[in-house]
Amino acid sequence: MKKVILYIVVGVATFAIGYNVNAVYFSDRSPIQPIAFSHKIHAGDNNIPCMYCHIYADKSTVAGVPNVRKCIGCHKIIKQDAPEIQKLTDYWNRKEPIPWIKVHNLPDYVYFPHKRHVKAGVHCQTCHGDVAKMDVLTRVSSLKMGWCLDCHTNGAVAIIGREVKNGKDCWTCHK
Amino acid sequence: MLNRRDFLKLVGVGGAGAAAGFALGEKSKNPSAELIPYLVPPEDIIPGVANWYTSVCAQCSAGCGIIVRVMEGRAKKIEGNPLHPINKGKLCARGQASLQALYNPDRIKNPLKRKGERGKGEFQEITWEQGIAMLSENLSSLRNNKRETEKLYLLTSSIRGHLNSFLENFIKAYGSSNYLQYELFQHENLLLANNIAFGQDTLPYYDIENTKFLLSLGADFLNTWVSPVNYSQGYGHMRQGRPGIRGKVVQIEPRLSLTGANADEWVPIKPGTEGLLALGMAYAILEQGYYKGRDAQEWKNILNKYHPKDVAVLTEVDERRIRALAKEFAVNKPSLAIGGENVASYENGASQLIAVNILNHLAGNIGKNGGVISNPKGASLSNRRGAIKKITAFAKDASNGKIKTLILYNANPVFTTPKTMKIEDAINNIPFIVSLSGSMDESTAMADLILPTHTPLEDWGDDFAEPSVGYSIATVMQPAVSPVFNTRNAGDIFIDVAEKIGGAIKKEVPWNSFDAFLKDSWKKIYDKNKGIVIQETTFDEFWDNLLAKGWWRLPDISSLKPGHISTKGINVYLQKEPSKFDGDDKNYPFYLCLYPHSGYLDGRGANLPWLQEMPDPMTSVVWGVWVEMNPKTAQGMGIKNGDMVSVESPYGNINIPAYLYPGIRPDTVSIPIGQGHRLYGRYAADRGVNPIEILPFKVDPRSGAIPLNSTRVKITARRDAPGNMVKMEGSTREFGRKIVETVTPDEFSKMGMEG
Numbered sequence: 001m002k003k004v005i006l007y008i009v010v011g012v013a014t015f016a017i018g019y020n021v022n023a024v025y026f027s028d029r030s031p032i033q034p035i036a037f038s039h040k041i042h043a044g045d046n047n048i049p050c051m052y053c054h055i056y057a058d059k060s061t062v063a064g065v066p067n068v069r070k071c072i073g074c075h076k077i078i079k080q081d082a083p084e085i086q087k088l089t090d091y092w093n094r095k096e097p098i099p100w101i102k103v104h105n106l107p108d109y110v111y112f113p114h115k116r117h118v119k120a121g122v123h124c125q126t127c128h129g130d131v132a133k134m135d136v137l138t139r140v141s142s143l144k145m146g147w148c149l150d151c152h153t154n155g156a157v158a159i160i161g162r163e164v165k166n167g168k169d170c171w172t173c174h175k
Numbered sequence: 176m177l178n179r180r181d182f183l184k185l186v187g188v189g190g191a192g193a194a195a196g197f198a199l200g201e202k203s204k205n206p207s208a209e210l211i212p213y214l215v216p217p218e219d220i221i222p223g224v225a226n227w228y229t230s231v232c233a234q235c236s237a238g239c240g241i242i243v244r245v246m247e248g249r250a251k252k253i254e255g256n257p258l259h260p261i262n263k264g265k266l267c268a269r270g271q272a273s274l275q276a277l278y279n280p281d282r283i284k285n286p287l288k289r290k291g292e293r294g295k296g297e298f299q300e301i302t303w304e305q306g307i308a309m310l311s312e313n314l315s316s317l318r319n320n321k322r323e324t325e326k327l328y329l330l331t332s333s334i335r336g337h338l339n340s341f342l343e344n345f346i347k348a349y350g351s352s353n354y355l356q357y358e359l360f361q362h363e364n365l366l367l368a369n370n371i372a373f374g375q376d377t378l379p380y381y382d383i384e385n386t387k388f389l390l391s392l393g394a395d396f397l398n399t400w401v402s403p404v405n406y407s408q409g410y411g412h413m414r415q416g417r418p419g420i421r422g423k424v425v426q427i428e429p430r431l432s433l434t435g436a437n438a439d440e441w442v443p444i445k446p447g448t449e450g451l452l453a454l455g456m457a458y459a460i461l462e463q464g465y466y467k468g469r470d471a472q473e474w475k476n477i478l479n480k481y482h483p484k485d486v487a488v489l490t491e492v493d494e495r496r497i498r499a500l501a502k503e504f505a506v507n508k509p510s511l512a513i514g515g516e517n518v519a520s521y522e523n524g525a526s527q528l529i530a531v532n533i534l535n536h537l538a539g540n541i542g543k544n545g546g547v548i549s550n551p552k553g554a555s556l557s558n559r560r561g562a563i564k565k566i567t568a569f570a571k572d573a574s575n576g577k578i579k580t581l582i583l584y585n586a587n588p589v590f591t592t593p594k595t596m597k598i599e600d601a602i603n604n605i606p607f608i609v610s611l612s613g614s615m616d617e618s619t620a621m622a623d624l625i626l627p628t629h630t631p632l633e634d635w636g637d638d639f640a641e642p643s644v645g646y647s648i649a650t651v652m653q654p655a656v657s658p659v660f661n662t663r664n665a666g667d668i669f670i671d672v673a674e675k676i677g678g679a680i681k682k683e684v685p686w687n688s689f690d691a692f693l694k695d696s697w698k699k700i701y702d703k704n705k706g707i708v709i710q711e712t713t714f715d716e717f718w719d720n721l722l723a724k725g726w727w728r729l730p731d732i733s734s735l736k737p738g739h740i741s742t743k744g745i746n747v748y749l750q751k752e753p754s755k756f757d758g759d760d761k762n763y764p765f766y767l768c769l770y771p772h773s774g775y776l777d778g779r780g781a782n783l784p785w786l787q788e789m790p791d792p793m794t795s796v797v798w799g800v801w802v803e804m805n806p807k808t809a810q811g812m813g814i815k816n817g818d819m820v821s822v823e824s825p826y827g828n829i830n831i832p833a834y835l836y837p838g839i840r841p842d843t844v845s846i847p848i849g850q851g852h853r854l855y856g857r858y859a860a861d862r863g864v865n866p867i868e869i870l871p872f873k874v875d876p877r878s879g880a881i882p883l884n885s886t887r888v889k890i891t892a893r894r895d896a897p898g899n900m901v902k903m904e905g906s907t908r909e910f911g912r913k914i915v916e917t918v919t920p921d922e923f924s925k926m927g928m929e930g
Contacts, residue, residue, distance in 0.1 A: 003181065010185050011192040018196025026200070028207055060223035067213040092214075100210040113223075 030138040031101040035087050037137075044132035050124045057124070061113040065100060068092055103139050104128070111175045121160045148173065222247055229256055229725030231638045231650040233631040234269040234276075235776055236333050236358070237402040238640025240725045241266060243632060243655035250274055250632055250656045255404065256725045260644050262404040268774060268789055270404075275783040276630050277659060281856030282613050283627035284660040293603065296620050296854070303663065306626050310668075311675030313607050314349065317579055318676065324350030326579035328569065328605075330586045333358045336637040336649070337696045338666055341689065345669045348683035353578075355565040359591040359777035359848070359867075359881075362401065364519040367878040368528035371748055372536075372740050377550045378642035381513050383409035384416075385545035388507035389424045390500070392449045392531055394515020395432040398792065399771045402642060410437070421920065423507070425500060427452065428517050430768055430803065430845040431838025433792045439920060442500075443840050446766040446884060447754030448490040449518045450527025452497065453534045454478055454749065455486030459501035466505075466537045473742040474537065477749070489753055505538050509545030512538075517768065520883040521754035522873060529748050536740040550643050551731035566592070566881075567874050573601035583610040584628070584665055589617040590778050590852065590865065592881065595826050595872035611665050614782060616855045627662045629654075634664055635690040637697075639729070647729040651697075653722055664689045694718065704730060756887045757871045758825045763887035766843040767824065769866050775849025781859035782852075791847070794834050795903040800850040800863030803836035804890065805843075812890065817898040822846070824886040826871055829864040830893055832900035837907070844888060 023029075042048050051057055056064035072092045079085050091098050104127075106112055117127075125131070129140030141147055151159065152167035166172050177185075219226060225244045232239045232253075240259025244252040253271055257264035286306035291297035301309075317323050329346055333356050346354040362378060370376035383389060383396070383406055396406040413422035426438035429446045444452060458478040460466055466474065483501075487494040504510050514531035518524060532547075540546030566588065572578050574597075581602065592598045602608065602621055610622035613630060628634075636652035666689025673684040686692040701714045708730060711717040721727055756766055771777060774786030781787065787798045794801060802822055804814065814820060816835045821828050822844065831846065839845055851865025871886050909915065918926070 007185065007188050011188045014189040014192035015196035018193035018198075019200045020196075021193075022197045022200030026197075031207065056221055056223065060221050062223040064222055065210050065212045067216045069215045095214055097211050097214050100212070102208045102210045105208050 028139075029103070030136045031103065033101055033137075034098055035091075036084050038135045039131040039137055040133055040135045050131075057114045058118045060115055061111075063114045068097055071098075103137050104141075104143060106143060109174060111173050126159055217248070220247055225251070228653055228655040229651070229722065230631065230655055231636075231652045231725075232262075232266065232270040232273065233638075233652075234273050234780065235399075236335075236360075236641075237261065237404060238335070238638045238650060239266060239270060239402075239404055240650050241270060242725070245655050248656060250277055258724055259650065259726050260648060261402060261640055263408060265404050265408060267404050268786065269776065269780055272774075272780065272783040272785040273630070273632065275785055277632045277656070279614070279782060279856060281615065281782065281858075282630075282660055283615060283619075283625055283662075286627065286661075287625040289623045293623065294621050296615070298625065303626075303661070306624060307668070307671045307675060309624050310609055310626070311672045313580055313609075314672060315676050318350065323579055325353065326577060327351040327582070328353040328572070328578050328580070329355070329582045329584070330569065330588065331356050331584040332586050333361060334584075335639045335641065337693055338636050338689070340696075341666050341684075341692060342669070345673065345680070345684055348673075348680045353565075353569075353572075355569060357566045357569075357586055357588055357591075360516065360771060361880075362519065363878040363880040364524040364875065365514070365528055367525045367875075367880075368514075368532060371525070372529050372532035372745075373541075373549065375549055380548040380550055380642055380645045381406070381409075381511060382509075382543075382545050382548055383511065384412045386413060386509050386511040387420065387422050387545065388503055388510035389413065389422060390504055390510065390512040390534075391424065391426050391428075391434060391438070392453065392512065392514045392527075393428040393432075393517025393519075394513045395434045395517070395770065396513065396515065397437060398433040398773045399776060400434075400515050402640075405644070421924075423503070423920075425503075428515075429766065429840045429843045430517075430770070430836075431793070432517075432770065433773065435838065436793065441838070442492055442496070445489070445491045445753065445840070446768055446843055447521050447756065448486075449514070449521075450523070450530035450750035451481065451486050451753065452490045452492060453512065453514075453527070453530040454481035455483045455490070455497050456501040456504060457481070457530070457534045457537050458486075459483050459498050460505045460534075460537050463502065463505070465502075466539075468537075470742050477742055477746055478533075504534070508538075509540055509543050510538055511535065511540055511546050517770065517884065519880065520769070520885075522875070522882045522885050523750055523754050524880060524882060525875060525878050526748055526750040527754075529745070530750055533740060533745070541739070548645050550641070550645060551647055566879065567596075570596060570598050570601045573598075573604050576604055578605045580607045581605045581609070583608065583612060583618055583622065585612050587612075587616045587618045587778070589621070590855075591867060593826070593870035593872050594868045595870070597872075611668060613662060614855060617853055620854050626668055627660070628665045628668070629658055629662050632656055633658045633662070635693050637693065647731055648726050649729050650726040651721055666692060697721070700729075754882075754884070756885060758887035758889075760887060763824065763889045764842065765888050765890060766840075767822070767866070767869075767884065767886050767888045768843055768845045769848050769870075769883040770845060772847035772849035775847075778849045778852065778855075778865070781849050781862070782856040784858045787858055787862075790903045793838070794836065796834065797901050797903065798862065799900055800831060800847060800866075801834040801900055802831045802890075803839050803845040804833050805839050805841040806835040806837055808841045809833060809835050812892060814890075814892050817900045819893040819896040819898045821891045821893050822866075822869065822888050823891070824869040824871075824888045826886065827869040829866065829869055830896055831864050831866075832898040833890075834900065834902075844890065848883075 053066040054063040056062055068091060071088055075085050075088055127141050131137060152164045156164045225246050227242045227244055230241050230243055232241045239262035240256030241253050242256050243250050253266060253274055255262040255264045255266035285300040286303055287298035288301045290299045317327060327349060329342060343354055365378060366376045394400050397403060397410060424438040425440045426435035427442040427444050427449060428435055429443055431441055435441050458481045461471060461475045461478060483494045483497040487497060512531050512534045514528040518527045521527060535541055535547050542548060589599050608622045609624045610619040611626050611628045612619045613627045619625060631652055632655045634652060634654060638650045640648055670684055670686060673680045698714050701709060701717050709717055711720060773792055774789050775781040790797050802820060814833050818833050819830055820833045821830050846866040848866060850863030852859040854860050873882055873885055
């Protein structure tokens with residue numbers, strides 16, 4: 001009897017360890033990127049506004065990842081010697097776009113327009129967390145449907161000062 | 176306390192637990208995806224936001240304006256241009272499906288050179304430089320060494336607009352006069368009939384929208400005929416757009432078409448006698464004194480051979496019905512009679528269409544709103560008038576070795592001419608064949624050199640729609656997307672060739688690219704009309720506005736003719752007897768009537784899976800072909816729905832599944848055109864049969880039209896072959912289930928719910 005309990009305890013404990021190892025070291029919340037880009041340096045230390053790089057956030061469904069020419073525009077001069085910047089220069093010289101890994105990835109049956117949220121006055125940080133403090137970008141929101149509905153049903157008042165129109169309508173997000 | 180065995184068990188449990196935990200963590204992850212940025216962003220693209228480009232649809236010759244939805248450089252959807260006067264924002268299934276012409280996996284992706292035997296379909300990829308060099312060398316040698324420039328032939332589909340004048344120019348500069356256009360449905364008979372009757376060889380505008388009584392003789396204008404999107408909207412307005420007025424439609428045809436199914440009355444007339452019915456009605460109108468013209472007596476003298484009593488015998492339409500139709504046609508003003516493809520497809524189709532013109536004339540419908548409105552001539556740059564007659568001459572010249580080099584552009588005469596014409600053998604005599612088509616169709620497969628061209632969504636061009644809507648319009652084609660494959664504009668190919676040949680030809684084609692030529696040509700139009708009808712102060716502004724709007728109203732070059740039909744000399748053009756059908760009625764008991772399929776038209780749409788998947792509106796058959804037989808006839812022969820039958824004409828036979836269709840005369844069978852491609856990509860190849868193959872080789876000597884309704888056939892059941900017809904419908908009957916509630920128009924008007 002004692003042995004069975006021991007087995008169960010060990011099984012549960014190692015299960016938890018396995019799960020956490022996956023979550024911490026193999027997390028999709030902060031995947032390893034081809035270039036170790038730091039939001040902390042750009043948005044935090046240097047105070048660059050989000051929409052300086054993510055230029056489509058108020059115009060389109062997608063916020064837009066900056067094009068390589070935009071990166072090189074500054075880094076032609078700034079920090080040329082840093083090894084990570086040299087990776088960037090290599091991509092540019094090869095005329096290859098950088099294959100970033102998506103941190104925030106929605107399935108294609110969800111219609112999520114950045115534009116509407118930005119125009120409604122939702123701050124980037126509400127969903128994306130305080131990226132200005134992140135050396136490695138980490139997803140802080142679950143992006144599950146329940147999380148969306150937290151705002152869409154009643155939580156929006158605290159954020160944008162009003163309720164979401166048709167917030168509970170399936171067709172709002174599933175077109 | 177813990178022995179070795181227990182320790183190992185614990186390790187096992189621990190390992191399994193950790194693995195399970197890791198796996199669960201892995202499974203609950205969002206799927207990872209890459210986020211690829213632009214290297215350098217294109218100026219006019221915002222990811223996630225659509226750009227719409229205006230252009231012109233090229234799936235048939237109606238010339239509808241379209242707008243193409245483009246996301247990140249990919250065309251996603253096509254709609255009708257809401258500002259365009261022909262289709263007014265609407266678009267048919269064929270137009271929608273042109274996206275699949277762009278992304279078709281079986282497009283020719285690179286220039287090809289024939290490798291094996293001709294016609295075997297073995298090609299090797301070459302570069303554009305090599306391809307242009309091959310063509311230039313051939314044309315140079317033809318020109319320099321032997322002075323045989325007349326032996327160059329250019330055969331294209333119906334091209335209107337500036338590409339047409341460009342090609343004309345090139346061929347002339349080269350020293351040849353053999354530029355011809357060929358398509359199966361070019362309305363040659365209708366043009367001839369209008370030329371004889373009104374002295375004007377343009378297609379008129381049929382004002383269906385404003386008519387009160389529409390008599391359609393075999394015109395499937397809601398489906399495939401001439402300009403179906405325009406006519407469909409006109410039809411909708413005629414029926415429901417005018418409070419208190421509901422136009423009546425009578426459809427006269429041996430086989431009930433989609434338009435016939437929408438009509439109030441269907442007159443299942445004997446095939447080939449439609450023109451006689453029109454003349455019989457015309458005589459009845461004269462007899463009743465509805466025609467008030469001064470030449471009424473002359474008309475009566477001419478038409479007295481067509482007494483309704485005699486016409487009734489030939490047409491198998493009751494005399495009282497002929498008289499009743501005639502009265503309705505004359506009393507309801509404005510009324511409109513149109514003669515469609517089914518009538519034009521008879522051997523004496525032009526005569527029958529002249530009869531329809533006479534009927535319109537005697538009822539006073541010419542030049543009236545709600546009647547036949549003539550279109551101005553001249554703005555159209557089409558040269559097809561002369562070209563049509565030459566397709567037979569072309570076959571003859573090819574057989575006689577008069578053609579040394581043939582350049583094909585989007586024309587597929589091998590598929591669209593009867594086997595009896597032997598055009599394949601004729602073409603095979605030509606030493607050097609170049610195809611500029613983008614798909615491997617039956618004619619392109621015979622080429623020695625293939626230089627693939629853009630699809631319309633990747634191309635520059637323009638189109639002068641015919642028929643227009645009472646005034647001339649031009650629609651501009653602009654590239655909505657960058658070329659998907661290694662293809663080129665047809666005009667650019669000729670510019671490159673002219674560059675290589677040099678000399679006088681280069682001087683005639685001085686542009687660097689076709690779009691430069693196009694812009695240049697529009698600059699001329701701008702300069703000519705600036706300040707008169709053009710408000711824009713600079714050409715660039717005009718051009719930008721033109722591309723944004725998609726079309727422009729051209730100043731009419733000729734004035735409209737009054738459209739009076741003179742009795743003088745008309746006698747010789749009148750239909751004397753029912754159209755001839757080959758084959759005696761004992762051995763070949765059925766009339767064969769062919770019609771264009773609503774999706775494939777003349778066969779060009781068969782490589783687009785959306786159109787293959789689209790159920791035929793009358794039979795609901797998909798991905799195939801069928802022969803329509805009257806259920807009573809079929810029953811008598813022991814043929815069930817879907818059974819394989821052999822359709823045999825004196826010129827050949829095809830095996831095809833039978834569709835039992837109540838909407839067809841017992842003595843007639845009908846087959847849609849479009850399937851039966853040997854090649855033309857994975858979706859079209861080896862699917863069904865091509866009924867054109869069993870037609871006799873006949874050509875109307877006056878118009879050059881190939882009659883499609885010209886032979887009788889016999890039907891025999893093929894018990895040995897399984898039927899392979901796939902249809903969406905279970906049954907055509909509702910078995911009292913009240914799936915569709917119906918009321919007659921009279922009942923409906925009594926219900927007081929109109930308007």
